[in-house]
Amino acid sequence: MRYSLLVSGGLLALASAASVPSSEKKSYDGYKVVRLTVGEHVAKVQNIVDRLGLTTWKGKPRANADADIVVPPSLIGAFEAEIAGMKAVTMHDDLGASIADEASFSVYAGIEHLQFLDDLHSQYLNQSQVVSAGNSLKGNAITGIHFWGKAGKGKPAVVFHGTVHAREWISTMAQVVEYLAFNLLTTSDNAEVAGFLDKYDFIFFPVVNPDGFIYTQESDRMWRKNRQTTSGSSCIGHDINRNWPYKWSTSGGASSNPCAEDFKGKAEGDAPETVVLADWLKKTQAAQGVKLFIDWHAYSQLLMTPYGYSCTALAPKNDELQSLARGAAAAIKAVNGVSFTTGTHLLHHLQGRAGSSVDYVNDVTGA
Incomplete structure (x- = not known):
């Protein structure tokens, strides 16, 4: 077999949708990562993510599962107000510090x-x-x-x-x-x-x-996609694992938005x-x-x-x-x-x- x-x-x-100039390293100082218990509140959590423009680490929120949500410093107050009364655990109090700690171990080259x-x-x-x-x-x-x-x-x-x-x-x-x-x-x-x-x-x-x-090493540790440009958009990158020429056009299977972290490209392959x-x-x-x-x-x-x-x-x-x-x-x-x-x-x-x-x-x- x-x-x-x-x-x-x-x-x-984590993924970042927009381009960061190679001479400027993106900072995640002060970013929080929060694990939120979704329970039956899928629509509510998705609405919070969408309205605040947040990134999740496990895809879309699902019923009776945890959602790991990345919150920039400027939105921490608004986010905490939105989730008041819900069960939440802070995974990274300062994502930038966690990245710095990772680098200090000299494990990754x-x-x-x-x-x-x-x-x-x-x-x-x-x-x-x-x-x-x-x-x-x-x-x-x-x-x-x-x-x-x-x-x-x-x-x-x-x-x-x-x-x-x-x-x-x-x-x-x-x-x-x-x-x-x-x-x-x-x-x-x-x-x-x-x-x-x-x-x-x-x-x-x-x-x-x-x-x-290479881009994660030089500019943005949390970059996900390749470094391909898309005509008509300032956003960079295709998700290579949504671009293979098989069932590429399946509805809901990937994003058609070049700024999305799961952007599938303009055409299959x-x-x-x-x-x-x-x-x-x-x-x-x-x-x-x-x-x-x-x-x-x-x-x-x-x-x-x-x-x-x-x-x-x-x-x-x-x-x-x-x-x-x-x-x-x-x-x-x-x-x-x-x-x-x-x-x-x-x-x-x-x-x-x-x-x-x-x-x-x-x-x-x-x-």
Whole structure:
């Protein structure tokens, strides 16, 4: 069986719709992040968010769920008046300070850290190669590492994408995609790991949105989209994970507003990053097959499966996908006690998600 999944892990996350000049770093000093218990007050909470022009970290407010809401300093008083009597917990009293604390840990590095892939390849010259899916809008290579076992390459591929949303650094570096590549290669003499490497090729792309990632390093830590302009708008960026040429026009699945954080683009597949990634996946499927595709994200502990575009349609391999997701969740919990929720995307996000990589790979590429 072949599978496609979307994995979302915990991380500070926020999007900014408007452009910030590269010479000016956006400040989040004094911003608060509040976790509000929605209960049955979905319309009320959505109205507050809309009227005050606030950003949420978990999409639209949902019944009997929490809404994580970002509030700039100038609106804190108005927001607190609006939610008086509702249950709320402050997650970040000063988001700018939280970002500064993150930087002080020296855990996350810039785009130049992808040299790590070359360094890893140099240690396993006969079992790996550095690859590129193509270039971004600004000409930055979408670089990955391809590795295999003693049986040689050319077997069905396990493909990982990281950092499609630029701010989600944890999906890039030591914590996820690169960590997995490093550990699979450095433990390749382990019998169980060797068995996987001899059965499958592993091809990991830690940063599939390099332009956006660089922008989060240089200008706006909370940037989400790529850096593409849109004719007729001063707002910048396409959400690459709403731009794939499959079910792109699904009603309610993404925004048509260029200033929205989930802007899907003017046409399906019009983001240069989407074009080269889709082409690379199709060629890989034709050459050797794609056994498993995972698009790694951050924020919330979720293992989500196709489909995102429909709340009624189920993937042909839905039973196998749910079994795989439950097995992965159990394995994670056995290691560190963290619980991941499993199910289709629409089970967790009541609004649809059009033009996603996972739906594309599942139905078009055939993973």
